[in-house]
Amino acid sequence: MRILIVDDNPTNTIIVREILKKENYRNTVVVSSAKDMLERLGINNTEELAEVGPSDIDLILLDMMMPEIDGIEACRILQRYEQLKDIPVIMVTAVGDSKKLAEALDAGAVDYVTKPINKVELMARIRLALRLKLEKDWHRKRDQRIQEELKLAALVQNAVLSAPIRDPHFEIDAIYKPSFELAGDLYSWYSLGEGRYGIILLDMMGHGISSSLFCMFISSVLKDTVNTYVEPEKVIQELNRRFNQLHIESKLIQYYFTAIYLVVDTACKKIDYVNAGHPPALFYQSDGSMVKLDRISPPVGVFDQIEVETQTLYYKGEGHLVLYTDGLIDAAEGTLTLEERQAWLMAQLQGCDHHFDKEKLRRLFFDKHAPREREDDKCLVWIALS
Numbered sequence: 479m480r481i482l483i484v485d486d487n488p489t490n491t492i493i494v495r496e497i498l499k500k501e502n503y504r505n506t507v508v509v510s511s512a513k514d515m516l517e518r519l520g521i522n523n524t525e526e527l528a529e530v531g532p533s534d535i536d537l538i539l540l541d542m543m544m545p546e547i548d549g550i551e552a553c554r555i556l557q558r559y560e561q562l563k564d565i566p567v568i569m570v571t572a573v574g575d576s577k578k579l580a581e582a583l584d585a586g587a588v589d590y591v592t593k594p595i596n597k598v599e600l601m602a603r604i605r606l607a608l609r610l611k612l613e614k615d616w617h618r619k620r621d622q623r624i625q626e627e628l629k630l631a632a633l634v635q636n637a638v639l640s641a642p643i644r645d646p647h648f649e650i651d652a653i654y655k656p657s658f659e660l661a662g663d664l665y666s667w668y669s670l671g672e673g674r675y676g677i678i679l680l681d682m683m684g685h686g687i688s689s690s691l692f693c694m695f696i697s698s699v700l701k702d703t704v705n706t707y708v709e710p711e712k713v714i715q716e717l718n719r720r721f722n723q724l725h726i727e728s729k730l731i732q733y734y735f736t737a738i739y740l741v742v743d744t745a746c747k748k749i750d751y752v753n754a755g756h757p758p759a760l761f762y763q764s765d766g767s768m769v770k771l772d773r774i775s776p777p778v779g780v781f782d783q784i785e786v787e788t789q790t791l792y793y794k795g796e797g798h799l800v801l802y803t804d805g806l807i808d809a810a811e812g813t814l815t816l817e818e819r820q821a822w823l824m825a826q827l828q829g830c831d832h833h834f835d836k837e838k839l840r841r842l843f844f845d846k847h848a849p850r851e852r853e854d855d856k857c858l859v860w861i862a863l864s
Contacts, residue, residue: 479608480505480534484515485541485570494539497597512544512552519562521555530559537607542571542582553585564614566607570595632660635690638697640667647744648675649862651834655844656855662689663803663857664697668704673745676704679859680737681756681803692733695724710739710752711788718784734779738771738801744863747793752786754778757804760824764795768824796832799861805854809843834860
């Protein structure tokens with residue numbers, strides 16, 4: 479435990495050091511000015527905000543009235559540095575002006591003692607400040623550990639997303655931008671053999687850890703579900719059954735997810751799909767027309783049993799499907815209704831070529847718009863057919 483004493487009066491310094499020694503606080507450092515204190519902490523130029531490393535000082539006893547830089551200004555300078563601002567500063571002052579003391583506390587000091595120094599009062603304030611610092615250090619280390627674990631979890635979550643496919647009659651790729659390190663969107667696709675592919679895009683209710691954990695659960699059952707049941711209505715019903723098996727006990731929050739699941743048959747040029755409460759997929763055909771996959775069923779997880787019906791459409795020649803989560807239409811600027819935002823999305827996509835142009839799509843929907851306070855996850859899946 480190292481305490482830094484800052485005072486331009488040697489007598490005051492001697493008195494404070496003796497008080498601390500008798501209380502077994504022997505590891506002290508003494509400087510005679512705020513400027514020397516800042517240099518001791520690694521700040522050599524108060525005009526420029528330079529990088530400063532961690533300090534070995536646990537607490538500062540700082541005289542308020544000093545030449546060049548007074549204690550209040552020194553506190554303000556410390557607050558500019560991430561590595562130093564949490565060092566508790568106790569102001570030592572002969573000033574009884576309540577406005578000055580309030581100014582010192584506003585500047586970053588955690589407490590103050592008045593001269594002549596009362597030993598009992600000084601030690602009580604030091605013990606309190608050190609106790610609060612230990613608690614704050616513990617919280618900071620815990621938060622750092624949580625952030626490291628979240629980054630690892632995000633890497634794991636990203637690893638389960640499907641890789642692009644480039645086949646002669648079928649290409650699929652995606653762009654994904656989580657709003658947080660952990661997100662609630664998930665896409666996956668599977669080759670079912672004989673030119674057929676199962677594709678799903680889902681959007682879990684909410685954000686953060688809970689949504690990402692639900693996504694990881696769905697991811698863990700998707701492959702077996704898709705390969706076992708294949709048909710869209712059976713896959714969605716099975717996902718609903720498995721999701722409800724979690725027996726979520728919260729009465730305040732209704733957990734669910736929207737999803738669109740398709741089986742694309744490139745041999746028969748057929749698309750079977752179920753849309754479970756999800757934004758409508760858009761199918762751009764070779765003749766320039768566009769079809770919405772908007773026959774919507776209830777979201778997954780709302781009801782114990784879900785009634786869905788597979789929809790089918792056929793295509794000729796080249797075409798492409800665009801699947802997306804609702805965060806993508808929120809990229810529209812201004813205060814717009816849901817219908818107006820969907821119309822904006824379709825207008826942006828109208829000028830896109832059949833083949834996947836990742837850079838252009840990034841510019842249109844992911845990069846050019848300023849982030850919002852509660853921005854949603856954004857995901858776009860592009861399926862090119864020929």
